Amino acid sequence: xxxxxxxxxxxxxxxxxFLAMALAVAAPLFFKIGLAPKTTPPVKEFYDYIEALPPGSxxxxxxxxxxxxxxxxxxxxxxxxxxxxxxxxxxxxxxxxSTAPALIERNVNLICRDKYGKQYGxxxxxxxxxxxxxxxxxxxxxxxxxxFPVDFYGTxxxxxxxxxxxxxxxxxxxxxxxxxxxxxxxxxVQYVTTRFAIPLLSGASAVSVPEYSAYYQSGQLKGLxxxxxxxxxYEALLGKPGLALIAMDGQTMGHFVIIAFILFGNIVYFFLxxxxxxx
Amino acid sequence: MKREIxxxxxxxxxxxxxxxxxxxxxxxxxxxxxxxxxxxxxIAFSYVLGSANILRINGELVYRRGPGWLYxxxxxxxxxxxxxxxxxxxxxxxxxxxxxxxxxxxxxxASTMYASLAFFIASAAFRAFRVRxxxxxxxxxxxxxxxxxxxxxxxxxxxxxxxxxxxxxNVPNAVAQRGILIGAxxxxxxxxxxxxxxIERSYLGRE
Amino acid sequence: MLLKSLTLSVIVLLESIAVFGQTDTAIVVLGQxxxxxxxxxxxxxxxxxxxxxxxxxxxxxxxxxxxxxxxLAAESxxxxxxxxxxxxxxxxxxxxxSGDGWKVEPDKPYFxxxxxxxxxxxxxxxxxxPDSVTVRFEKxxxxxxxxxxxxxxxxxxxxNWNRLNIFLMVMLFYVLVMVMVKxxxxxxxxxxxxxxxxxxxDEAIGRATELGKPxxxxxxxxxxxxxxxxxSIQLLTSVATKAATYDIPIIVPLNRAFMVTVAxxxxxQGFMNAGRPDAYVxxxxxYMSDEQFAFTSGVTGIMLREKTAAxxxxxxxxxxxxxxxxxGFTSGAIQIxxxxxxxxxxxxxVACDYTLIGEEYFATSALVxxxxxxxxxxxxxxxxxxxxxxxxxxxxVLELFGVQFMRSxxxxx
Numbered sequence: 066x067x068x069x070x071x072x073x074x075x076x077x078x079x080x081x082x083f084l085a086m087a088l089a090v091a092a093p094l095f096f097k098i099g100l101a102p103k104t105t106p107p108v109k110e111f112y113d114y115i116e117a118l119p120p121g122s123x124x125x126x127x128x129x130x131x132x133x134x135x136x137x138x139x140x141x142x143x144x145x146x147x148x149x150x151x152x153x154x155x156x157x158x159x160x161x162x163s164t165a166p167a168l169i170e171r172n173v174n175l176i177c178r179d180k181y182g183k184q185y186g187x188x189x190x191x192x193x194x195x196x197x198x199x200x201x202x203x204x205x206x207x208x209x210x211x212x213f214p215v216d217f218y219g220t221x222x223x224x225x226x227x228x229x230x231x232x233x234x235x236x237x238x239x240x241x242x243x244x245x246x247x248x249x250x251x252x253x254v255q256y257v258t259t260r261f262a263i264p265l266l267s268g269a270s271a272v273s274v275p276e277y278s279a280y281y282q283s284g285q286l287k288g289l290x291x292x293x294x295x296x297x298x299y300e301a302l303l304g305k306p307g308l309a310l311i312a313m314d315g316q317t318m319g320h321f322v323i324i325a326f327i328l329f330g331n332i333v334y335f336f337l338x339x340x341x342x343x344x
Numbered sequence: 345m346k347r348e349i350x351x352x353x354x355x356x357x358x359x360x361x362x363x364x365x366x367x368x369x370x371x372x373x374x375x376x377x378x379x380x381x382x383x384x385x386x387i388a389f390s391y392v393l394g395s396a397n398i399l400r401i402n403g404e405l406v407y408r409r410g411p412g413w414l415y416x417x418x419x420x421x422x423x424x425x426x427x428x429x430x431x432x433x434x435x436x437x438x439x440x441x442x443x444x445x446x447x448x449x450x451x452x453x454a455s456t457m458y459a460s461l462a463f464f465i466a467s468a469a470f471r472a473f474r475v476r477x478x479x480x481x482x483x484x485x486x487x488x489x490x491x492x493x494x495x496x497x498x499x500x501x502x503x504x505x506x507x508x509x510x511x512x513x514n515v516p517n518a519v520a521q522r523g524i525l526i527g528a529x530x531x532x533x534x535x536x537x538x539x540x541x542x543i544e545r546s547y548l549g550r551e
Numbered sequence: 552m553l554l555k556s557l558t559l560s561v562i563v564l565l566e567s568i569a570v571f572g573q574t575d576t577a578i579v580v581l582g583q584x585x586x587x588x589x590x591x592x593x594x595x596x597x598x599x600x601x602x603x604x605x606x607x608x609x610x611x612x613x614x615x616x617x618x619x620x621x622x623l624a625a626e627s628x629x630x631x632x633x634x635x636x637x638x639x640x641x642x643x644x645x646x647x648x649s650g651d652g653w654k655v656e657p658d659k660p661y662f663x664x665x666x667x668x669x670x671x672x673x674x675x676x677x678x679x680x681p682d683s684v685t686v687r688f689e690k691x692x693x694x695x696x697x698x699x700x701x702x703x704x705x706x707x708x709x710x711n712w713n714r715l716n717i718f719l720m721v722m723l724f725y726v727l728v729m730v731m732v733k734x735x736x737x738x739x740x741x742x743x744x745x746x747x748x749x750x751x752x753d754e755a756i757g758r759a760t761e762l763g764k765p766x767x768x769x770x771x772x773x774x775x776x777x778x779x780x781x782x783s784i785q786l787l788t789s790v791a792t793k794a795a796t797y798d799i800p801i802i803v804p805l806n807r808a809f810m811v812t813v814a815x816x817x818x819x820q821g822f823m824n825a826g827r828p829d830a831y832v833x834x835x836x837x838y839m840s841d842e843q844f845a846f847t848s849g850v851t852g853i854m855l856r857e858k859t860a861a862x863x864x865x866x867x868x869x870x871x872x873x874x875x876x877x878x879g880f881t882s883g884a885i886q887i888x889x890x891x892x893x894x895x896x897x898x899x900x901v902a903c904d905y906t907l908i909g910e911e912y913f914a915t916s917a918l919v920x921x922x923x924x925x926x927x928x929x930x931x932x933x934x935x936x937x938x939x940x941x942x943x944x945x946x947x948v949l950e951l952f953g954v955q956f957m958r959s960x961x962x963x964x
Contacts, residue, residue: 079467079881086466100496103506132451133458133844133870163391164842167435167442168451174437196391197384204384207377212384218436232649246869247773272870276894278513279522294494317495319462324488326470331484334474366718368599369707370657383776390774390841394808397838410834412856457844461870464877472901521893524909526939528891531913532778534932537728539781543924544916546785546820547775547813 771866791821
């Protein structure tokens, strides 16, 4: 191959890479493959932990992500709520991300109210947003009522039956955090699980998981869902195929495209080096 | 005095917040809770400050027809379009703000930006994973193994591939992560201590 | 006839017992056989007087299958008793704290009793046929109460002994900082390894000077209370000083409103250090948006429109890191990144010319300014790290011999 062609290929215009990636992730929209991932231990432990909670357990759910990470974390949030509803648990939902409230409200209503027909205030409650990041996490350890005096709709927590007797983390059987970054799982480990006795389960964007896996190994996280793959595994365990399982086809194709480009880049690099060695 | 008083305040509150971590007595704990509530209020107030800042900077540029003033005008209009209906029509499900502005405008825009990461990752991988040295070869090989192992058909490629990926993530990756994490945490503690002791003062501005 | 009357009286008696023990939802009967014994109530240590520890001995009598235990508390021995906690049948101890309309407070008297809940089978009249004396058997819950124990007073502790390990580590670190700062001030030369990224700062500003293009400095996407942001502000002053020395503009896009004043002051200080306060341009300190991707698109816009030649990404970054650094790469700028967010390091490493990893990033501000107090603190960090490594190695060796002292000592509660 001509040296100039190889050089061109080595510095391939990145728009070709973009085009290949776009085609790869879009193709499964038209040709469904239906791939389902194998369950990994962190996901199984997440699932088993919720299964093992006594029915009617009060669970604090902190869904901390924004519209940007909606595609990756919404399926996780929905599956968690479905699992809690299936087992008759009672989620108390909060968010610490300022752009999340409307997003989370939709999921809570979609699952708890519309799909399962549960009673707001008795079976589930949505407290909405509290700005203040780590300070809010620590403040909830002292008094959740003082931190969230009203719910998302402005109802005082004293008037919400599910909040009767809730003082702090001690009245919850588990804390589930779906996290896209800061504040999220890392801060809950650092500021909550090390101070207050509440088991933490986490579902996080895939990029954060290499960091959080250290917390999972040390037992500070009782279960860990990794991005869209973790959500798909969880959906498969629940037997409720959703958006995450659909996304698996696109993700698989995307991975193949990246691998193909890595191989292509190296083949070109190899020939170019050989050409250079020949002089 | 302009610097001494803030440093003194930082020292008193910083030391107090460290000490309260070890003292569970209500006499100390109640004050700590009060301080934390102050922090929550101050952080929440940053949104007011942010809004004022947006209007001040962009409004000024629009007023004096500065560079890119048209874009700034769009920004100011968009700001009021989001704030005014939100304040008067509410932000709950079914409201105009929620359905039209948040769901149909903001979510697609933010999702697009996030999705563009996939394209950037692909182009960065194409450029970076060249086997120029043996270390780069290990890096490229590991990347390929992890990517293959993370897809649903990984066990069809090789039945032990998911286990290999688990090992890569749980042993070499976790070890390196922990090493960096411990170092970074110590650095963060040291910086925190420097702030509390007044060694680090750059955040207070000019001398 | 006698048999019929006798059967009826037994049924009435059983009914009355059942009604007596009735609760809101489940019909229960009272018993004594399964009552827990040796109930002990103590103050829960190391807390603010907010909890009591309760332990008991389950019944030794045979024939009872305990379903669960209920813990009831009252402020006087006469009651009224309130349900405080429920634990499973395998447990023989529990912690009682505030909740369900009841608050455990320090120095208040509390009377406690433990109730064992098991099930029993009762004969009840078959209500479907009122003329008949037939009975059917129903399962009912049976409550067996222990004796009331108390009063017990929760005590507020002045020190949480569970956190002694952290306290000692904090004190050790503090002492190390003090000693090393003193040594540095006394003129002792402290050795540090060379960090390539630090030399690269000069190189990057040099490149921007050659091209006559501005420097872009992004101090992360977090607020001033974030330690990484504080470290970044120190570096911002140094970078601004160098930029002012070479008379090139420095643009600082910001993600948080509080950061505007801080960044303005830091850059002004830098320009003053370089003796060029007149060259400071306030419009170059730009608050973009709190929203992550609005900020990101704003910054990439600056890169492409204003053709910035040297990019510094120093601070706490998240998903925006790859977008910023990739756009920066394609624009041809020299890029230096530094963060303690380990999950973003791979992206910076592939797209930037130099990356300060984890603690290197924190060390940079001390090494750039050569401030003796900061250098002393940095050295103390090194010693502390060495101490942790020694502890980890010692723990490994001890674990090999089955001694778990170190592991349990480092456990955080």
